[in-house]
Amino acid sequence: MSLTDSVLSGERLALARLLSQIENDKPSGQEALGELFAHTGRAHYIGVTGAPGTGKSSLVNRLAHFYRQPPPGESPFKVAIVAVDPSSPFTGGAILGDRVRMRDLSGDPGVFIRSMAARGSLGGLAPTTASMAQVFDAAGFEIILIETVGAGQAEVDIARLAHTTIVVEAPGLGDEIQAIKAGILEIADVLVVNKADRPGVENTERALRTMLELAHPAPRVFRHHGTFQSIPQGEPTADEDLWVPPILRTVATEGDGVPELAAAIARHRDHLEKSGEWQDRDRARLVAELDMLLQGKLVERWRQGVSDLQYQQIIDSLVARQISPHQAVNELLDGGQES
Amino acid sequence: MSLTDSVLSGERLALARLLSQIENDKPSGQEALGELFAHTGRAHYIGVTGAPGTGKSSLVNRLAHFYRQPPPGESPFKVAIVAVDPSSPFTGGAILGDRVRMRDLSGDPGVFIRSMAARGSLGGLAPTTASMAQVFDAAGFEIILIETVGAGQAEVDIARLAHTTIVVEAPGLGDEIQAIKAGILEIADVLVVNKADRPGVENTERALRTMLELAHPAPRVFRHHGTFQSIPQGEPTADEDLWVPPILRTVATEGDGVPELAAAIARHRDHLEKSGEWQDRDRARLVAELDMLLQGKLVERWRQGVSDLQYQQIIDSLVARQISPHQAVNELLDGGQES
Numbered sequence: 001m002s003l004t005d006s007v008l009s010g011e012r013l014a015l016a017r018l019l020s021q022i023e024n025d026k027p028s029g030q031e032a033l034g035e036l037f038a039h040t041g042r043a044h045y046i047g048v049t050g051a052p053g054t055g056k057s058s059l060v061n062r063l064a065h066f067y068r069q070p071p072p073g074e075s076p077f078k079v080a081i082v083a084v085d086p087s088s089p090f091t092g093g094a095i096l097g098d099r100v101r102m103r104d105l106s107g108d109p110g111v112f113i114r115s116m117a118a119r120g121s122l123g124g125l126a127p128t129t130a131s132m133a134q135v136f137d138a139a140g141f142e143i144i145l146i147e148t149v150g151a152g153q154a155e156v157d158i159a160r161l162a163h164t165t166i167v168v169e170a171p172g173l174g175d176e177i178q179a180i181k182a183g184i185l186e187i188a189d190v191l192v193v194n195k196a197d198r199p200g201v202e203n204t205e206r207a208l209r210t211m212l213e214l215a216h217p218a219p220r221v222f223r224h225h226g227t228f229q230s231i232p233q234g235e236p237t238a239d240e241d242l243w244v245p246p247i248l249r250t251v252a253t254e255g256d257g258v259p260e261l262a263a264a265i266a267r268h269r270d271h272l273e274k275s276g277e278w279q280d281r282d283r284a285r286l287v288a289e290l291d292m293l294l295q296g297k298l299v300e301r302w303r304q305g306v307s308d309l310q311y312q313q314i315i316d317s318l319v320a321r322q323i324s325p326h327q328a329v330n331e332l333l334d335g336g337q338e339s
Numbered sequence: 340m341s342l343t344d345s346v347l348s349g350e351r352l353a354l355a356r357l358l359s360q361i362e363n364d365k366p367s368g369q370e371a372l373g374e375l376f377a378h379t380g381r382a383h384y385i386g387v388t389g390a391p392g393t394g395k396s397s398l399v400n401r402l403a404h405f406y407r408q409p410p411p412g413e414s415p416f417k418v419a420i421v422a423v424d425p426s427s428p429f430t431g432g433a434i435l436g437d438r439v440r441m442r443d444l445s446g447d448p449g450v451f452i453r454s455m456a457a458r459g460s461l462g463g464l465a466p467t468t469a470s471m472a473q474v475f476d477a478a479g480f481e482i483i484l485i486e487t488v489g490a491g492q493a494e495v496d497i498a499r500l501a502h503t504t505i506v507v508e509a510p511g512l513g514d515e516i517q518a519i520k521a522g523i524l525e526i527a528d529v530l531v532v533n534k535a536d537r538p539g540v541e542n543t544e545r546a547l548r549t550m551l552e553l554a555h556p557a558p559r560v561f562r563h564h565g566t567f568q569s570i571p572q573g574e575p576t577a578d579e580d581l582w583v584p585p586i587l588r589t590v591a592t593e594g595d596g597v598p599e600l601a602a603a604i605a606r607h608r609d610h611l612e613k614s615g616e617w618q619d620r621d622r623a624r625l626v627a628e629l630d631m632l633l634q635g636k637l638v639e640r641w642r643q644g645v646s647d648l649q650y651q652q653i654i655d656s657l658v659a660r661q662i663s664p665h666q667a668v669n670e671l672l673d674g675g676q677e678s
Contacts, residue, residue, distance in 0.1 A: 030663075030665045033663055033665065034662075034663040034666050036663075037660055037662070039660075040660060041660055051391070052390070130664070131664075279658075282658060286657050286664065287657075289664045290653075290654070290664050290667050290668065290671075291638075293664055293665065293667075293668045294638065294668055294671065294672075295637075295638050297668055297672060298641055298672075299630075299633065299634050299637055301672070302637055314629075315622070315626055315629070318625050319618075321378075321379060321380055322377070323373075323376070324373040324375075325376075325469070325470075325625065325629050325632055326369045327373050328629050329629065329632045332629075333636060333640070
């Protein structure tokens, strides 16, 4: 049986091997993904992002538990976790309690946890994460939780891979933490104030509401309508084409608010499907992935075509301040013609 | 008088105009920088990086004050601050106290503060920051402080622009914050535990020392010697080719430890010059900048050469799962040939 057949039939060992090939950028991995790609497009990609200290790893953990053991009458989902957060217990920057809780999950055949070695490979993190999510998708995982630290462009790129992006905040992390979120908030579909049993939860919630209003006064409202509609933040709306990011409170360590979060995620999926955004986001995600891959490949090819001697000579002129970096680029690409 | 002449003669308005042209990626800005580039290579680029909440903006502030008002007998330096941290008071995510302190600096003709709009432009942040630093360098600023948030690849790239990189930590930010630093520590030349009047300072210092040992057991030791030398972290060494990142304590709000930090920075510069690393880092920095610019330009050119119709058709096949992203790249670059 080929590796791709084994992955499609749900063999964990084959899955682990393919994920390693992809993480190590082996051509065999991309070949296999090429074969598997036709089986993708079914899973719900859920990004979970937030600053260190917000407890998002515990939240991911609890969400996974919830999907495995849903309320009576609902079927469990197969869940994959891709952790690209260097502070996550899934990737190693752990506090003991999280590790212990994680152990339950790792004994469950319906859960697959994969952490990414962020160190030294941040440049290619987003494309690799996309490929990994696709492998899980093809292997029949219905929920793919992608956990990132939520600062920096790589993390924003990763969050954009998701159908639903959850931004996690916590009380008492200070004004500075709030400020870093301005960019991240624009990509939030659901906002969570975790550690909601701590003092200051009202302040955090109010700050998020204010920032949300600043970030997009009429969030996601223009997409399918031509008219402006001002909707209070966090309020449900009857119009299925509108999505106003709700703000939810959770205490992940106790599991409080997790069913409500899962319900909000399900509502968002429903909204995406009914409004046509599911397809829009799928396309946008694939285009973004394509562009990232193209960029890497273009540079790789160009490097192969240029002589080391010419490259070194230009660097020598640059270091001697005879030419500027932009002039050096023009030299290398056109032999000195202005571009 | 041309814009570049005005910048060289120290006119602040001309400087501000040129910086804006560069930030907005105007061709005129790069043209001017090409003319100015021969005047660069003199300034000391100092990167200051750390998580939100470590107080690194206050530290940058105090350092700038110190360089402007050095102890009797030493000459003041002209100081530029480039703030690319969205949580910095220099860029707007401010607490009031910092804004007030900043006001002193901004009245000083020997200081120029430039903040970068991080939002939406993170992709090109590192090359733009490099260009801005070069403009300040050419304009005769001797110390260029580059403040970044210290998470994500863009920030690591920016830190690499510096001759001397200072990593700022603070007590009580939790285990998770520590973990995020593993990658950043590798680029640290000086480690600072700010807010050192807070409880837990010994723990933070010990954690840093341990992480430093893990990150590089014999830091910066192999570079010019073939033999291994195990030096206790933070200890001064007689050998000028060795640099062991010292760990310093500061209370930026009070100015405590700032003269000692400035002294460590001066020692590091001395070490760089005597060991030949000043030249090595200058070259490495310019090569990194060249590579970033090349990457952007290659993508831009490729886009111009490909037809919209072909690009859209390939995206349609991708969205229909008929081809994988890697196959799409091959199609676009080679018309379907395996690369």
